[in-house]
Amino acid sequence: MKTSCVFIVLVMLLFTGGCVQTGYLDGNSASVAPAVVFEPSESSSLLSCMSEVQGLTRKDLVSYSAEVADRLDQEAEEDVIKYICLSLHPNAAYKQFKRGKKLLNQYVTDHPDSSGDMLGLLLLVNQLDRARVAGFSGRSRLQEERDRLAAQVASCEMEAKQSQSHIQELQRQIDQLKNIENIIKNREHTK
Known part of the structure; x- marks a missing residue:
């Protein structure tokens, strides 16, 4: 029995010994390479999306955004990230x-364990929002200034027209006075 157990162990060692890949320990293994699995983070997905949609026209952006917005009720993270991406497009409406x-704020709140990239992105989006609001108020001030200057130009044009008509009236009166003077001179010469 002892010899049969030893025999079985030896046979098992021989069988398992054949499972070892030759050349692996020599460093000559060309067929075995470590597999690298890349799992994109939310921020890299978002930035990739922004790169992909950069060339969208306003019309295409509106239709694509509506499509994604309709799917937001299903609360799929992919759709949330995609909508955030589309909302950051230069042609996106301010409401979008x-x-x-x-x-994005809700996403950062719901995923506190996510990378700090999304929080950093939220900070950038907040800064962009402040810049847009400042741009709106700046545009508003420029619009008011333009309207004020347009009113001034209209007033000056009206004054110029009035002055021009006054000049023409004075010129007409001068011409009449010259005619009267010529008539008087002609009468004096005829006497």
């Missing part, structure tokens, strides 16, 4: 931008 900002 605000909704995307709200979704």
